[in-house]
Amino acid sequence: MKIQENISLGQYTTFQIGGPARFFCNVTTEDELAQAVKFGKKNRLRFFILGGGSNVLISDEGYPGLVIKIELKGVEYKKKGSAVIVSAAAGELWDELVASAVERGLYGIENLSAIPGTVGAAPVQNIGAYGMDVSSSVYKVRAFDRKTMKYVELSNEECCFAYRDSLFLQDRRRYIITRVDFKLTTKGKVNIKYKDVAAYFASRKPPMSEPTLSDVRDAVIDIRWNKLPDWKKWGTAGSFFKNPLVSGRKFKQLQKKYPGIVGYPEPDGRVKVALGWVLDNICEVKGLCHDGAAVYEKQALVIVAKPGAKAGEVVNLAKELMKRVKEKTGIQITGEVEWVN
Ligand SMILES: Cc1cc2nc3c(=O)[nH]c(=O)nc-3n(C[C@H](O)[C@H](O)[C@H](O)COP(=O)(O)OP(=O)(O)OC[C@H]3O[C@@H](n4cnc5c(N)ncnc54)[C@H](O)[C@@H]3O)c2cc1C
Structure with missing residues (x-):
């Protein structure tokens, strides 16, 4: 090394x-x-x-x-009853793993197609998209514990997963993930309840009522291409902020003021507010830019950077968005993207 x-x-x-x-x-x-x-x-x-x-x-x-x-590589598949344990090294590309699981007819991560990055980072912020979070498939995580200087194996429960959160963010920098085991199944059912995915299949001609696993992967990729910037052309890290969680009472207050506001109830009674809607409709950020950094025209949660842009330009734009959301809704939003300095 x-x-x-x-x-x-x-x-x-x-x-x-x-x-x-x-x-x-x-x-x-x-x-x-x-x-x-x-x-x-x-x-x-x-x-x-x-x-x-x-x-x-x-x-x-x-x-x-x-x-x-x-850069650790390697993937193994082991049968366990009707489930298959997919054990992937942390340096494998996430979307390659999803593609190969779908090809093998394994259900459980297909809605997470086309998310950039590595397998090892997937549990860190509990990646999620289109009605699915990776925590629902993580079986165990192998990591180097910098506190004890030993390798440990953590069960799903021990990973303390929550919305865009996990033990690996709560105890930041303590664990270095080297391998993740996922529990997938050959006897699953596709999950097409999420609004954009349901609309996609309903709009096919003729409408598709029973899409296959690979139809779902293709649909998610198609939806993403139409909504997100091509990260090979634009500088971006996808959604810059997390959707904020507010109390049910706070959400009702916001609904009174902004009747169209979109929110998703959480099991604990809180409501996850669709921040993209807030930015677009309340904060009017469409077209907003700061030097080389701009709000992406098709999705206000995403910040894009022109070639040569500086980190400071992205930070200034992010601060402006945070200020506007706070002024209009009283909500203090937090970043999803990690600032490294
Ligand atoms: C266009 C675009 C679309 C995106 N869409 C989504 C989406 O739909 N849903 C979603 O959840 N995310 C999305 N993201 C964010 C991102 O792809 C994910 O968070 C991804 O998991 C990051 O992986 P990475 O390997 O690039 O991690 P990095 O960016 O390299 O690191 C992210 C964090 O994880 C830590 N980390 C990385 N590897 C390890 C490891 N092996 N052990 C311990 N810590 C580690 C890093 O220290 C850092 O804190 C998107 C990003 C882009 C650019």
Whole structure:
């Protein structure tokens, strides 16, 4: 394993923004990861774990510590009754895993098609889309625990999953994920209840009432292409903010003021507010830009950056959006994208 110095980080992120890492290494095995952590500890360096760089915004000044890029590869399939345990190394590309699960007729992650990034990062923010969160399929997670300097295996429950949240964010930087096991099934049912997905199948000619697993994957990819920027052309990290959770009472107050406001009730009584709607309809952010950073025209939750844009420009635009939401609704929104500096 080679530790490199002053490596420009922008090239490793979908925002294509960011200064250099003081130290940088690729790790391809668990042993290399342990060596990298030891190097960092010995030299009293801060660490940052990088996957596909699709949920981070790196400062223009770069990162003064050690960036460990996870490149562990390999996927195994093991039958367990009617279920199949898919054990994937953290550096595998998430969407390649989804594609191969769908090809094998395995249900459970198809609605999460076309999300960029790696397998190891999927449990971190409990990725979700189109009515499905990855937490519903995670069986166990193998990770290096930096507190005990040992590998641990965490069950689904121990991962403390919630909406865009998990143990890996709550105890940030403690665990470095090397492998994730997913429990998928050959005897599943597609989940097409989500509004956009249901509308997609209803609008086919003739309407499709019983789409297959691969129809669902194709539909999700199609919907995403029409709604999200092409991250190979634009700098972006997808949704910049989380949809805020508010109390039922607060949501009723907002409904009185803004009758069209969209919200989804949560099992705990809170309501998840559709922030894209708030930004579009209440905060009127369409077309808003700050130098090289702009609100994406088809989805206000997404910030896009022009080639050459600076991290500071994205941050200024994000701050402006946060201010507008606070002024109009009283809600303090939080970022989904991690600020790395
Ligand atoms: C166009 C676009 C669309 C997107 N759509 C969605 C969507 O629909 N739903 C959704 O949930 N997200 C979405 N995202 C966000 C992003 O793709 C996911 O959060 C993804 O899981 C990030 O993976 P990554 O490998 O790129 O992680 P990175 O961006 O490299 O890292 C993200 C975080 O995870 C940590 N991390 C990464 N790997 C590990 C590891 N092995 N162990 C411990 N910590 C680790 C990092 O330290 C960092 O805190 C989108 C992003 C883009 C650009």
